[in-house]
Amino acid sequence: MQPSAPETERGLPRRPLFGISVTPTAADHAAIVAQVAAAERGGLDLVGIQDHPYQRRFLDTFALIADLAARTERISFFPDVASLPMRGPTMIAKASASIDVMSGGRFELGIGAGAFWDAVAGMGGPRRSVGASFDVLEEALPVIRGALDAERSVRAGGPHVVVSYPPGPLPAHRVEIWIGAYGPRGMRLIGQHADGWVPSMGRSRPDQLRDAVARMEEAAAAAGRDPRLIRRVLNIGGSVTGGERGEGVVSGPVGLWVETLAGWATDLGADSFVFWPPDPGTDQVDRFALEVVPAFRAALSA
Numbered sequence: 001m002q003p004s005a006p007e008t009e010r011g012l013p014r015r016p017l018f019g020i021s022v023t024p025t026a027a028d029h030a031a032i033v034a035q036v037a038a039a040e041r042g043g044l045d046l047v048g049i050q051d052h053p054y055q056r057r058f059l060d061t062f063a064l065i066a067d068l069a070a071r072t073e074r075i076s077f078f079p080d081v082a083s084l085p086m087r088g089p090t091m092i093a094k095a096s097a098s099i100d101v102m103s104g105g106r107f108e109l110g111i112g113a114g115a116f117w118d119a120v121a122g123m124g125g126p127r128r129s130v131g132a133s134f135d136v137l138e139e140a141l142p143v144i145r146g147a148l149d150a151e152r153s154v155r156a157g158g159p160h161v162v163v164s165y166p167p168g169p170l171p172a173h174r175v176e177i178w179i180g181a182y183g184p185r186g187m188r189l190i191g192q193h194a195d196g197w198v199p200s201m202g203r204s205r206p207d208q209l210r211d212a213v214a215r216m217e218e219a220a221a222a223a224g225r226d227p228r229l230i231r232r233v234l235n236i237g238g239s240v241t242g243g244e245r246g247e248g249v250v251s252g253p254v255g256l257w258v259e260t261l262a263g264w265a266t267d268l269g270a271d272s273f274v275f276w277p278p279d280p281g282t283d284q285v286d287r288f289a290l291e292v293v294p295a296f297r298a299a300l301s302a
Helices: 026-041 061-071 089-103 117-122 130-148 184-193 206-222 254-268 283-301
Strands: 017-021 046-049 076-079 109-112 154-157 162-165 177-179 231-240 250-252 272-276
Touching: 017 026, 017 231, 017 283, 026 061, 026 283, 046 061, 046 231, 046 272, 061 076, 061 089, 076 089, 089 109, 089 130, 089 162, 109 130, 130 154, 130 177, 130 184, 177 184, 184 206, 206 254, 231 254, 231 283, 250 254, 254 283, 272 283
Parallel strands: 017 046, 017 272, 046 076, 076 109, 109 177, 231 250, 231 272
Antiparallel strands: 154 162
């Protein structure tokens, strides 16, 4: 499975992708391996892993992705989303290309401008304002894209990103860049430059997300891009139950999940869904993969 493939399904411009997010807690490494194995066995497409290096209980996200990619054969991975201020554009590109080569083309790059600035500064990273963090992201995007495309030389003259070097290796496939953002500046950057958008449902009201989508689509159209080809990857917390309602953005029976996902597909153009299970077990992964996803695909086909 390669998310870059321009497949379609029942009018959607891109083939819907389904996945899980695993929490990179070091003490739960064996459980993480089991969850990812269940996701691959269940036919899911993606595994996302949050990136908070300053969280002492967490494994390094890129190292964990490399470990999990080596244990699997088909499923793809992405940082959900990589912290630009903690890693820098050239090393993010290097790690992304390396994992993609080693996994046979099973890596996509989720990236964000940064957050939790006290924690970032505590680990020796920069402390930036929101505006400055998006200034850096805007300068970093062409550097990362050029490096992932293995251009002969990648150059940037600042003021924030100053590089001049020959990048490599060439990834096994065209690694997509998905940005996690919500505000006007971030949505404009997605519309102009990115392959995808990675919001987390529950962080904003539905009307705010619709406004964000409108800004992204307007920016894409102004840049001469087809907004429908920008992948929209929704992070969703909750649980799949036998009938009762539970805690989370979506918690209830399969029918509630299908209805909710279909609504987001219609209102936001969502084409990909990443489920955050409520615990490190495999039961919820199995229920999402074997009950929710087939039911949603059947609803699309109908």
